[in-house]
Amino acid sequence: MKIYELKSFAKINLALHVTGKLIRLHKIESIIKFIQLHDLITIKRIDSNKHKISFSGIFSRNIKKDNTVDKLFKILDDKKLLNNKKFEIKIQKNIPQEAGLGGGSMNAATILNFLIKKKFVKINQKKILQITNLIGSDVILGIVQKSTILSSSGGIKKFLKSSNFYILLVRPNFGCSTKKIYSGVKKFSKPVLSNPNKNMLNLRFLLKQENALEKVAFSKYPKLKKLKSFMENLNQPLFVRMTGSGSVIVAYYQNNQDCELAKVKFKRKFKNYWCNASKTI
Structure with missing residues (x-):
């Protein structure tokens, strides 16, 4: 059987506002980009009565049995969308967990997108949304990995071209x-991304934004606040912001040289923290 190799890219929130609360989930709006950092997935059809899913790499520890990829295949099997086809999936985890980078969600999105493109699964857009929502609310964002603006109403708008940044990602232990x-x-903000447009991806607009979850994260984990303050003085970044619900803090740069130099300086100070220089795509 042919072996396919897929790149499952991490995502970052350049801005994130919490605008309200639903029964189970919060209403958020966000500006999202995908970055070069990725998990590596190999997938092939196998002659077996069950799927074989395995994880390796530095961030493969403590991945639950009820992970996003297992959930995806259980849903597809329950809905009989794979016609009893079985797959072997191996995932090399390069994206840290509990980091705000959407690693697990993007794994499920990348695999589902592959199965649709290769016509192993035949479903319409409505069905895609239903399946992704059963796995996790952010999985749908990874079906098309382009710059995205998510409005609090749940609307998603993709942009093919926008400004890119060199970024330094750091994660404490x-x-x-x-x-x-x-x-x-406890407090909600008024929506500002209700009418998504390309200008919202420009630096001038982004500088005025925030990640509303920083206040909570910094109060629960004071080390994160100190980490952000330190990064704000690393080679004059354009801005520094936590992604998602943390714990990764991201510094944004206009050129690779500044970003790489900031990485060297950071590693001198925080030898035991994960650190990765990447770029938005």
Whole structure:
């Protein structure tokens, strides 16, 4: 059987506002980009009565049995959308967990997108949304990995071309629980991304934005606030912001040289923290 190799790119939130609360989830709006950092997925059809899913790499520890990829294949099997076809999936985890980078969600999105493109699964857009929502609310964002503006109404607008940044991602030696961070949100902001347009991806607009979850994350994890302050003085970044519910902090640069030099300086100070220089795509 042919072996396919897929890149599952991490995503970052350049801005994130919490605008309200639903029964189970919060209403958010966000500006999202995908970055060069990726997990590597190999997938092939196998002659078996069950799927074989395995994880390797530095961030493969403690991945639950009920992970996003297992959930995806269980849903597809339950709905009989694979016609009893079985697959072997191996995922090399380069994206840290509990980081705000959407690693697990993007794994599921990347695999589902592959199955649709190769016509192993035949479903319409409505069905795609239903399946992704059963796995996780952000999985739908990875079906088309382009710059995205998510409005609080749930609308998603993709942009083919926008400004790119060189970025330095750093993660302390702990992760942040998404549930724990969102549970600390007490104040909501007014929507500002209700009418998405390309100008919202420009630096001038981004500089005025924030990640509203920083206040909660910094109060629960003071080390994150200190980390952001330190990064704001690393080679004059354009801006520094936490992604998602953390714990990764991202510094944005206009050129690769400044970004790489900032990485060297950071690693001198924080030898035991994960650090990665990447670029938006």
